[in-house]
Amino acid sequence: MRSPAPFPQRGEEIVWIYEKKLQYPVKVSTCNPTLAKYLVEQYGGADGELAAALRYLNQRYTIPDKVIGLLTDIGTEEFAHLEMIATMIYKLTKDAKPQALKEAGLGEHYVQHDSALFYNNAAGVPFSATYFQAKGDPIADLYEDIAAEEKARATYQWIIDMSDDPDLNDSLRYLREREIVHSQRFREAVEILKDERDRQKIF
Amino acid sequence: MANTMPIEYYQQLEEIQAVDFVIDELVLYLDTHPTDQNAIQQYNHFALYSKQIKQKFEESYGPLQKGSVNIRQDYWAWSGPWPWQV
Numbered sequence: 001m002r003s004p005a006p007f008p009q010r011g012e013e014i015v016w017i018y019e020k021k022l023q024y025p026v027k028v029s030t031c032n033p034t035l036a037k038y039l040v041e042q043y044g045g046a047d048g049e050l051a052a053a054l055r056y057l058n059q060r061y062t063i064p065d066k067v068i069g070l071l072t073d074i075g076t077e078e079f080a081h082l083e084m085i086a087t088m089i090y091k092l093t094k095d096a097k098p099q100a101l102k103e104a105g106l107g108e109h110y111v112q113h114d115s116a117l118f119y120n121n122a123a124g125v126p127f128s129a130t131y132f133q134a135k136g137d138p139i140a141d142l143y144e145d146i147a148a149e150e151k152a153r154a155t156y157q158w159i160i161d162m163s164d165d166p167d168l169n170d171s172l173r174y175l176r177e178r179e180i181v182h183s184q185r186f187r188e189a190v191e192i193l194k195d196e197r198d199r200q201k202i203f
Numbered sequence: 204m205a206n207t208m209p210i211e212y213y214q215q216l217e218e219i220q221a222v223d224f225v226i227d228e229l230v231l232y233l234d235t236h237p238t239d240q241n242a243i244q245q246y247n248h249f250a251l252y253s254k255q256i257k258q259k260f261e262e263s264y265g266p267l268q269k270g271s272v273n274i275r276q277d278y279w280a281w282s283g284p285w286p287w288q289v
Contacts, residue, residue: 017268017269017270018268018269019267019268020266020267020268020286021216021219021220021267021286022220022286023220023224023227024220024224025216025217025220026287069234070231070235073227073230073231074231083286086287087287090287091287181228182231185231185232185234185235188235189235192235
């Protein structure tokens with residue numbers, strides 16, 4: 001049985017509404033295109049924020065009702081993270097001259113895109129829908145979601161290890177912690193569905 | 204474009220970010236604990252508070268989202284600055 005729909009709250013309308021703010025402040029200490037090159041892994045990489053948002057929002061249509069809200073809210077939050085990553089990349093590269101981009105390994109990027117952002121990973125491979133699945137099996141989909149969060153958490157850690165920008169690392173640590181929270185919520189969702197499945201077997 | 208906004212802009216924005224973070228956390232928690240009355244009460248409290256401080260922010264710096272009133276009659280404040288420009 002469906003539970004009655006709650007009255008809509010601000011920001012939870014049936015369409016996506018852009019809010020003109022970041023979820024968490026983003027400051028960068030200095031122009032640093034090398035760091036931007038690494039960060040783009042979380043922009044257009046396999047375990048990045050775009051893949052996460054598209055994966056969760058797409059799974060909602062065939063997942064049991066009890067998990068739709070969670071996928072909607074986490075999927076939407078991933079777009080907020082995407083905006084934070086884009087802000088970091090933009091701020092780290094906006095004052096970089098072509099020569100500085102070249103020295104950071106972004107010469108090829110400059111030739112293709114000037115200073116524009118592009119959905120590719122840290123090695124320059126363009127984004128692909130093959131980075132995620134939709135299996136229709138709720139447990140299989142949720143296990144993929146948990147794995148995705150753990151991989152994203154690990155990626156944030158590796159970027160923090162490579163970074164010498166204390167301001168940026170503050171924002172990166174925030175994003176790393178969000179991956180942990182999301183992973184834990186997805187684990188709860190698995191338990192909710194298992195409980196429901198077991199109840200159906202008994203009665 | 205960086206750091207061209209008055210200090211109050213950053214202070215007010217940071218409070219909004221903090222309050223909305225509480226809401227984000229409560230929403231995800233409630234998604235998996237939908238009958239927790241204490242959490243629902245906290246959610247409603249912060250939802251109302253967020254609305255109030257956003258309205259105050261918007262009076263000085265323009266709409267945070269479409270549907271909010273553009274107080275200034277002579278300028279469409281949605282035009283900027285954008286989050287990556289401040």
